[in-house]
Amino acid sequence: MxxxxxxxxxSEQEIESELPRVGKAxxxxxxxxxxxxxxxxxxxKYYDVELKGVRKALRLIVRELVDALLVRDxxxxxxxxxxxxxxxxxxxxxxxxxxxxxxxxxxxxxxxIVVGCIFGKIEPILEEAERxxxxxxxxxxCANLKTLVGPIVLGLYPKPDLLVTTGFLCETSPKTxxxxxxxxxxxxxxxxxxxxxxxxxxxxxxxxxASSTAKSLERLAERIQEVVGFEITNDMLLEVQDAxxxxxxxxxxxxxxxxxxxxxxxxxxxxxxWMCLNVLALSIDGITEAxxxxxxxxxxxxxxxxxxxxxxxxxxxxxxxxxxxxxxxPRLEYLACxxxxxxxxxxxxLEVSIKExxxxxxxxxxxxxxxxxxxxxxxxxxxxxxxxCKKLNIDGVLDRxxxxxxxxxxxxxxxxxxxxKELGIPVLLLEWENFDPRVYKHEEYKRRxxxxxxxxxxxxxx
Amino acid sequence: xxxxxxxIHLRERPSQLKEAKNKGVKIIGYFPGxxxxxxxxxxxxxxxxxxxxxxxxxxxxxALSVVPQVICPFARAQIGERLxxxxxxxxxxDMLVAPITCQHLKKVAEVWEYNGDLEIFKLGIPHQHNNDFxxxxxxxxxxxxxxxxxxxxxxxxxxEKITQAIGLYNKMRELxxxxxxxxxxxxxxLSGLDFVKLNHASLNADPxxxxxxxDSVYHELKxxxxxxxxxxxxxxxxxxxxxxxxYKILELVKAAGGDxxxxxxxxxIRYYWNKIKSKDDxxxxxxxxYLVDRVPCAFMxxxxxxxxxxxxxxxxxxxxxxxxxxxxxxxETYDSESYFFSxxxxxxxxxxxxLESDYSTVDTGQLKTRIEAFIEILRGVME
Numbered sequence: 001m002x003x004x005x006x007x008x009x010x011s012e013q014e015i016e017s018e019l020p021r022v023g024k025a026x027x028x029x030x031x032x033x034x035x036x037x038x039x040x041x042x043x044x045k046y047y048d049v050e051l052k053g054v055r056k057a058l059r060l061i062v063r064e065l066v067d068a069l070l071v072r073d074x075x076x077x078x079x080x081x082x083x084x085x086x087x088x089x090x091x092x093x094x095x096x097x098x099x100x101x102x103x104x105x106x107x108x109x110x111x112x113i114v115v116g117c118i119f120g121k122i123e124p125i126l127e128e129a130e131r132x133x134x135x136x137x138x139x140x141x142c143a144n145l146k147t148l149v150g151p152i153v154l155g156l157y158p159k160p161d162l163l164v165t166t167g168f169l170c171e172t173s174p175k176t177x178x179x180x181x182x183x184x185x186x187x188x189x190x191x192x193x194x195x196x197x198x199x200x201x202x203x204x205x206x207x208x209x210a211s212s213t214a215k216s217l218e219r220l221a222e223r224i225q226e227v228v229g230f231e232i233t234n235d236m237l238l239e240v241q242d243a244x245x246x247x248x249x250x251x252x253x254x255x256x257x258x259x260x261x262x263x264x265x266x267x268x269x270x271x272x273x274w275m276c277l278n279v280l281a282l283s284i285d286g287i288t289e290a291x292x293x294x295x296x297x298x299x300x301x302x303x304x305x306x307x308x309x310x311x312x313x314x315x316x317x318x319x320x321x322x323x324x325x326x327x328x329x330p331r332l333e334y335l336a337c338x339x340x341x342x343x344x345x346x347x348x349x350l351e352v353s354i355k356e357x358x359x360x361x362x363x364x365x366x367x368x369x370x371x372x373x374x375x376x377x378x379x380x381x382x383x384x385x386x387x388x389c390k391k392l393n394i395d396g397v398l399d400r401x402x403x404x405x406x407x408x409x410x411x412x413x414x415x416x417x418x419x420x421k422e423l424g425i426p427v428l429l430l431e432w433e434n435f436d437p438r439v440y441k442h443e444e445y446k447r448r449x450x451x452x453x454x455x456x457x458x459x460x461x462x
Numbered sequence: 463x464x465x466x467x468x469x470i471h472l473r474e475r476p477s478q479l480k481e482a483k484n485k486g487v488k489i490i491g492y493f494p495g496x497x498x499x500x501x502x503x504x505x506x507x508x509x510x511x512x513x514x515x516x517x518x519x520x521x522x523x524x525a526l527s528v529v530p531q532v533i534c535p536f537a538r539a540q541i542g543e544r545l546x547x548x549x550x551x552x553x554x555x556d557m558l559v560a561p562i563t564c565q566h567l568k569k570v571a572e573v574w575e576y577n578g579d580l581e582i583f584k585l586g587i588p589h590q591h592n593n594d595f596x597x598x599x600x601x602x603x604x605x606x607x608x609x610x611x612x613x614x615x616x617x618x619x620x621x622e623k624i625t626q627a628i629g630l631y632n633k634m635r636e637l638x639x640x641x642x643x644x645x646x647x648x649x650x651x652l653s654g655l656d657f658v659k660l661n662h663a664s665l666n667a668d669p670x671x672x673x674x675x676x677d678s679v680y681h682e683l684k685x686x687x688x689x690x691x692x693x694x695x696x697x698x699x700x701x702x703x704x705x706x707x708x709y710k711i712l713e714l715v716k717a718a719g720g721d722x723x724x725x726x727x728x729x730x731i732r733y734y735w736n737k738i739k740s741k742d743d744x745x746x747x748x749x750x751x752y753l754v755d756r757v758p759c760a761f762m763x764x765x766x767x768x769x770x771x772x773x774x775x776x777x778x779x780x781x782x783x784x785x786x787x788x789x790x791x792x793x794e795t796y797d798s799e800s801y802f803f804s805x806x807x808x809x810x811x812x813x814x815x816x817l818e819s820d821y822s823t824v825d826t827g828q829l830k831t832r833i834e835a836f837i838e839i840l841r842g843v844m845e
Contacts, residue, residue: 132801138820196562216595379572403532410572
């Protein structure tokens with residue numbers, strides 16, 4: 001355990017004080033000695049834990065999970081849980097900055113990284129959800145949701161005082177939350193926005209949609225205030241947004257370095273760590289720590305780049321992947337590196353840049369929510385992808401579609417057709433589940449990635 | 463006689479519409495789910511045409527060149543129908559009003575928007591209406607739709623025209639409700655299959671014709687009405703969708719000796735339970751009638767309990783002895799809800815059979831066996 005915590009960036013002093021808590025939390029998860037060994041092996045295989053920045057990031061993630069698992073045992077007064085809830089992280093950070101009596105859990109990101117990516121033990125959690133209302137099979141329920149249902153049903157995560165979700169991208173999370181309310185008597189809340197932007201409005205964000213998003217998020221803040229008993233002011237939120245802005249800038253520097261360096265200095269398997277770190281329910285101090293972790297990593301990567309070191313060969317084909325990396329399983333990204341493919345970017349990070357935003361924190365969020373490719377209809381998303389491919393000098397697109405998410409999976413074939421037609425570069429279409437390691441088929445994926453690589457090389461030469 | 467009258471009208475409807483189109487009348491398509499106020503389209507002088515074809519595997523499969531299989535077969539069928547160009551309704555529309563309801567139907571609108579060959583109006587449907595601004599949002603969108611329709615058709619939409627349209631469609635709802643309610647006491651006057659077909663017809667037929675026709679049907683059935691007892695188990699059909707042509711389940715139930723006496727279906731049939739209450743602000747009235755005053759579909763927030771309570775009332779009012787839950791493959795919200803409904807129905811000793819379909823024909827034998835076995839169970843319970 002101590003070695004594992006060291007790999008996750010815990011200092012010796014911190015290990016001494018935190019070991020009982022971590023042990024208790026891991027016991028709750030059913031983590032055995034064998035699991036710890038496997039965890040260490042997976043950490044060193046899939047992640048660059050020799051990089052201090054990576055370790056610092058992992059530490060924050062492990063710490064968040066431990067806190068969440070022990071929240072009731074440690075007498076925390078109120079637990080607010082937000083799932084698939086962009087915007088909730090903003091309120092969460094304000095909450096935990098203000099009060100130590102409130103535990104705010106955002107999503108299952110930390111759970112997914114630790115239980116899934118590090119220990120490789122997410123399957124029983126998914127299966128538990130499948131025994132409830134998210135059955136396995138052709139219906140293709142999103143496994144992300146299963147990581148909400150499994151831990152609560154198994155009593156790993158505490159029954160929250162308020163369970164929050166949003167309908168920005170889909171209605172399946174709200175439906176699951178609705179069932180939690182009906183079957184487990186958990187108080188729930190929904191933040192919504194109509195997804196009725198038209199391509200005529202592109203690239204400008206719709207003021208109509210931003211405004212309704214802002215109002216809906218504001219109502220959530222009012223509801224949370226009732227639960228926790230103190231006010232969430234605009235100043236508190238602006239302070240969080242400011243801190244998060246700095247974190248985002250730090251991520252931007254890493255992204256810029258990764259996108260522009262050859263050979264690729266860092267495996268794309270780390271992408272899920274950044275995504276997680278970006279939305280953890282961290283206090284302002286926690287966000288500052290996260291920013292420091294990313295800045296540290298940036299310096300370390302700069303050194304790598306200066307020495308010409310990387311995780312794939314220098315001339316490896318450059319790939320843009322749709323969707324973030326596997327959230328519970330880093331094997332596909334690791335395999336891509338092994339095969340010699342450089343996944344330099346994902347469409348999660350493709351955004352429209354706009355000059356003006358708002359002084360109101362809710363409105364600011366409402367505008368920001370519309371800028372990313374994944375929140376756009378194909379008539380907006382596809383041009384952004386094509387533009388991204390051109391800008392990044394991409395050789396091929398890994399068009400994996402997360403079957404559990406109809407909003408993004410529905411575009412996969414349109415993307416393939418458009419990229420082929422507009423850019424003439426190879427597209428690997430991969431049916432995929434972003435949160436379920438059971439879909440991973442090593443031999444098949446290896447064969448397909450190798451062919452994909454050959455196609456890109458041939459295409460580049462021609 | 464009545465059936466023949468309707469059949470002739472529906473057969474001639476495409477050519478009637480083409481003729482109207484040639485004279486400059488706009489044909490406005492919309493997706494089902496009962497969130498698009500046909501009244502507004504009608505008041506603009508255009509013809510509202512519901513796109514509801516389903517049940518046939520060919521269009522659903524044709525769409526697989528554009529969207530993956532995780533998009534539900536009904537949504538895929540809409541894409542496929544337009545690709546195949548065999549159904550005149552899908553080719554003749556000048557504009558689509560797409561209610562942004564579930565991700566599946568939303569994706570159809572997005573695909574058509576991406577293709578860029580049709581004027582599209584995305585009608586944002588707030589998925590909850592607990593907050594004042596959500597109803598306001600929908601009301602505003604209806605006003606924008608009105609403006610768009612005026613420009614598109616070149617006709618002014620007056621309050622008077624909207625009021626008339628509301629009256630016409632309310633009459634249609636009232637007649638459908640009256641006809642449906644006859645099934646509370648008189649089995650076999652109208653099977654579930656017949657009622658669904660009647661309901662489907664109301665979405666494509668000329669509304670004035672349909673009101674007249676439904677009125678005749680209602681009076682004819684009312685005269686025949688008698689309280690009788692049969693041994694056919696009375697069944698409530700629940701589901702996300704029944705497309706025009708998706709009659710396999712209804713036919714199998716009928717053939718197995720079951721009697722579907724009431725349907726709680728979100729899309730594909732007209733919601734007739736409530737009327738639009740037209741008050742001073744007609745847009746607010748429409749918004750409230752379409753969004754608030756109705757039993758919410760599964761994609762709506764807080765809908766599970768509301769729909770369950772409503773279906774329990776249907777079970778009681780229609781003397782139902784069993785529930786058939788018919789969902790389309792990959793419909794996640796209904797699939798999730800089926801877990802809750804089956805538990806709650808089980809607690810009340812109401813047998814429930816869950817069926818799903820992707821419109822393929824290969825499962826017919828299996829469905830037949832399961833439906834027959836279910837009806838036998840219901841008969842056993844009745845004894």
